Amino acid sequence: MSAAEACDPDYWIAQALSPVRFQDGLSTILAEGPHILVEVGPGRTLGGFARRHAARSPEMEIVATLPHGSDDARATITAIAELYVQGCEIDWHAFNAGRKRQLVSLPPYPFRATRYAVDMITDLAPTTAQPEASAPSESREVLFLPTWERRPRRGAQALAGTTWIIGPARSEMTRTIAAAVDRANGRLVQLPATANQRDMTDRLRAGAPDRILHLALLHDDGSDRRELGYASLLRIGAALHAANVAAPIDVIVAARRVFAVDSTDRPDPDAALLLGPAIVLGQEQPNVKVRIIDIGQDVQDAAVTAACAAPSAAISALRGNRLLERSFRPAGAIDQRIRLDGHYLVTGGLGRLGLTVARELASRYGARLSLVGRSVPDDLGQRLAAVTDMGGAAEALSCDVTDTDALTQAVRSAEATFGPVDGIIHMAAETRAFASIPDTDDATSQRMLAAKVAGLQALEKVLGHRDLSVRILMSSLASVLGGLGFASYAAANAWLDAYAEASGRWASLCWDAWAEGLQADDVATARYALTTSRAVDAIERVVAGGLTGQIVVCGGALDQRLANWTALAGDTATAEKNAVDETDRVRGIRDIFAEVLGRADLAHDGDFFDLGGDSLQAIQVVSRLRSRFALPVTPDLLFAHATPVRLAAALDRLVATQASPADLTRPVSEEARRMVEVMSGDEVNRMLERLLAEGQPT
Numbered sequence: 001m002s003a004a005e006a007c008d009p010d011y012w013i014a015q016a017l018s019p020v021r022f023q024d025g026l027s028t029i030l031a032e033g034p035h036i037l038v039e040v041g042p043g044r045t046l047g048g049f050a051r052r053h054a055a056r057s058p059e060m061e062i063v064a065t066l067p068h069g070s071d072d073a074r075a076t077i078t079a080i081a082e083l084y085v086q087g088c089e090i091d092w093h094a095f096n097a098g099r100k101r102q103l104v105s106l107p108p109y110p111f112r113a114t115r116y117a118v119d120m121i122t123d124l125a126p127t128t129a130q131p132e133a134s135a136p137s138e139s140r141e142v143l144f145l146p147t148w149e150r151r152p153r154r155g156a157q158a159l160a161g162t163t164w165i166i167g168p169a170r171s172e173m174t175r176t177i178a179a180a181v182d183r184a185n186g187r188l189v190q191l192p193a194t195a196n197q198r199d200m201t202d203r204l205r206a207g208a209p210d211r212i213l214h215l216a217l218l219h220d221d222g223s224d225r226r227e228l229g230y231a232s233l234l235r236i237g238a239a240l241h242a243a244n245v246a247a248p249i250d251v252i253v254a255a256r257r258v259f260a261v262d263s264t265d266r267p268d269p270d271a272a273l274l275l276g277p278a279i280v281l282g283q284e285q286p287n288v289k290v291r292i293i294d295i296g297q298d299v300q301d302a303a304v305t306a307a308c309a310a311p312s313a314a315i316s317a318l319r320g321n322r323l324l325e326r327s328f329r330p331a332g333a334i335d336q337r338i339r340l341d342g343h344y345l346v347t348g349g350l351g352r353l354g355l356t357v358a359r360e361l362a363s364r365y366g367a368r369l370s371l372v373g374r375s376v377p378d379d380l381g382q383r384l385a386a387v388t389d390m391g392g393a394a395e396a397l398s399c400d401v402t403d404t405d406a407l408t409q410a411v412r413s414a415e416a417t418f419g420p421v422d423g424i425i426h427m428a429a430e431t432r433a434f435a436s437i438p439d440t441d442d443a444t445s446q447r448m449l450a451a452k453v454a455g456l457q458a459l460e461k462v463l464g465h466r467d468l469s470v471r472i473l474m475s476s477l478a479s480v481l482g483g484l485g486f487a488s489y490a491a492a493n494a495w496l497d498a499y500a501e502a503s504g505r506w507a508s509l510c511w512d513a514w515a516e517g518l519q520a521d522d523v524a525t526a527r528y529a530l531t532t533s534r535a536v537d538a539i540e541r542v543v544a545g546g547l548t549g550q551i552v553v554c555g556g557a558l559d560q561r562l563a564n565w566t567a568l569a570g571d572t573a574t575a576e577k578n579a580v581d582e583t584d585r586v587r588g589i590r591d592i593f594a595e596v597l598g599r600a601d602l603a604h605d606g607d608f609f610d611l612g613g614d615s616l617q618a619i620q621v622v623s624r625l626r627s628r629f630a631l632p633v634t635p636d637l638l639f640a641h642a643t644p645v646r647l648a649a650a651l652d653r654l655v656a657t658q659a660s661p662a663d664l665t666r667p668v669s670e671e672a673r674r675m676v677e678v679m680s681g682d683e684v685n686r687m688l689e690r691l692l693a694e695g696q697p698t
């Protein structure tokens with residue numbers, strides 16, 4: 001700013017009226033090449049935004065100079081140390097000005113960023129980790145199979161208030177539901193599954209419904225099931241977001257052939273895609289409760305109506321007059337052993353897990369591995385050497401697995417080198433284009449679904465007729481647990497799971513995080529992460545036991561995580577939750593942070609905003625904290641105590657001193673104010689509406 005600008009009223013008016021083009025500014029800086037970003041000023045809000053910028057590479061350092069809640073002098077020195085370690089030149093004379101310093105002799109070798117500490121992620125991890133987390137009821141079992149247990153049917157509630165039906169207008173079922181709505185003096189709105197997002201947004205702005213019954217996939221008229229289920233739910237989620245609906249809404253998705261409930265069921269993978277947006281919608285928008293009910297062919301319309309009006313689990317099924325709920329049981333002992341010493345085609349084989357599996361199979365059995373990927377990495381020689389050094393043979397094949405002709409050529413070339421293919425491990429995937437439901441456009445869906453879905457279809461065309469001993473699909477626990485930003489990723493994996501169930505030949509392994517797949521700042525998620533050795537043991541057991549269909553491979557606490565992630569919002573809020581001890585409280589907060597941040601889990605005491613949390617996610621955290629602990633948590637409390645341990649201590653003090661909500665609601669902190677200043681108008685509206693809906697002072 002020039003001296004003239006400082007005295008110019010127009011300058012200050014423009015400052016007040018012009019938008020802060022932080023995103024554009026960042027884009028320009030990031031386009032210039034690698035930078036270290038320094039947040040000058042209190043807090044980490046801007047760093048959080050920068051961390052989420054699409055052009056930010058994971059290695060880019062973001063240094064906070066005055067993170068909220070820390071000692072200023074110490075924080076500044078830590079920031080300078082971080083910059084020094086990153087190779088920045090520090091003006092030590094300026095830094096030391098006015099202070100006396102003395103020289104200290106240090107060992108004559110340079111500091112290197114090499115860790116020699118014993119790694120947390122080892123096969124011994126369960127003996128050192130928290131007993132509750134590492135020792136779930138199933139002890140060291142990692143394989144779990146879906147199972148459906150009968151539950152008592154509940155009495156239907158009246159369909160009072162406003163009900164939206166998404167699906168064909170003149171079906172028998174619609175008429176049955178319309179009659180039930182009529183009996184309860186309710187109001188009915190009917191929309192086709194193809195209703196566009198703008199139209200729905202306008203209707204939602206005019207008045208949100210109490211419930212949305214999504215019935216489009218109950219009518220098997222040969223229409224595009226991906227469009228009627230998956231795409232339609234994405235549009236509904238985006239419309240709810242655009243209309244800033246804060247009131248509670250029940251969404252009931254009743255569909256056919258989503259799961260294999262009975263042994264005769266053959267799920268339809270295109271229908272199962274709806275699981276992605278359906279599970280994730282309730283996680284991204286906490287006011288929305290989503291239930292998915294798989295309806296058997298033999299179920300009467302009246303039973304569907306009753307199910308739609310009766311609260312039940314997040315995932316259930318109706319077969320005849322039986323109501324069933326899904327859970328997972330340990331796969332149990334598999335005595336057979338198998339030697340995976342053949343020739344395996346590994347799609348996505350040059351990626352993180354691809355190479356990991358290849359190295360392990362090479363070292364265990366000297367396997368021959370054809371590693372398929374579209375691009376040829378610069379360090380291809382090193383990657384292949386990492387496999388061959390282990391005693392196996394490896395070849396890279398550059399091919400898009402969705403391209404049947406290219407795949408045919410690649411298989412021909414692989415077989416010329418290593419002989420007939422004995423098995424496939426399909427792990428090609430898009431693992432970077434995650435997006436929240438409102439941001440999931442057609443291109444994102446295409447990208448996410450291509451490698452997994454079209455890739456498997458191409459593999460079936462090229463190798464489906466072969467007698468292969470290994471048919472593994474690398475799915476993800478996201479298809480079961482969901483996760484923020486995972487709507488299309490979870491959908492792609494749900495497609496694989498359903499395909500495997502229907503085919504009876506493939507095993508779709510829903511993996512928990514792998515230790516090798518963790519980012520540097522995820523290292524603490526070792527609590528659940530699977531080591532290579534346990535993961536490849538799991539693959540061997542699946543193949544040896546001839547297991548097919550959907551199989552969850554989970555590093556720990558599956559029941560607890562299912563309860564945390566997929567329990568219907570609000571169902572767990574009870575006053576006796578106040579009695580939880582501090583450890584439970586810390587763990588509960590950490591799980592909420594993990595859910596909201598969409599990360600598998602965070603085992604360390606990370607600062608929410610440091611971990612990339614933004615203001616809207618902060619509001620989600622507050623809402624879930626209230627629900628989980630039945631305490632009047634305020635956004636300010638989170639801003640002031642942003643780590644699980646500090647926040648747990650603050651909540652404990654709250655309980656101990658029996659403070660009233662009024663004691664808690666202090667004036668909005670500087671951090672909160674700054675956040676609101678950098679939020680868009682839409683974000684501010686959403687935040688304020690939510691705060692108002694929750695009775696918070698604004």
Ligand SMILES: NC(=O)c1ccc[n+]([C@@H]2O[C@H](COP(=O)([O-])OP(=O)(O)OC[C@H]3O[C@@H](n4cnc5c(N)ncnc54)[C@H](OP(=O)(O)O)[C@@H]3O)[C@@H](O)[C@H]2O)c1
Pocket residue numbers: 347348349350351352353354372373374375376399400401402426427428429430431450451455474475476477510511512513514515516517518
């Ligand atoms: N990492 C984990 O902890 C974890 C956890 C659960 C599940 N999984 C699943 O495990 C699999 C591997 O994950 P990862 O972490 O190793 O991912 P990754 O490092 O991103 O590797 C995926 C690979 O797939 C390749 N690929 C993508 N599209 C392709 C296409 N159309 N044709 C051929 N190759 C293609 C990519 O290479 P190009 O771009 O060069 O083609 C990339 O090398 C994925 O299916 C993922 O969903 C991973």
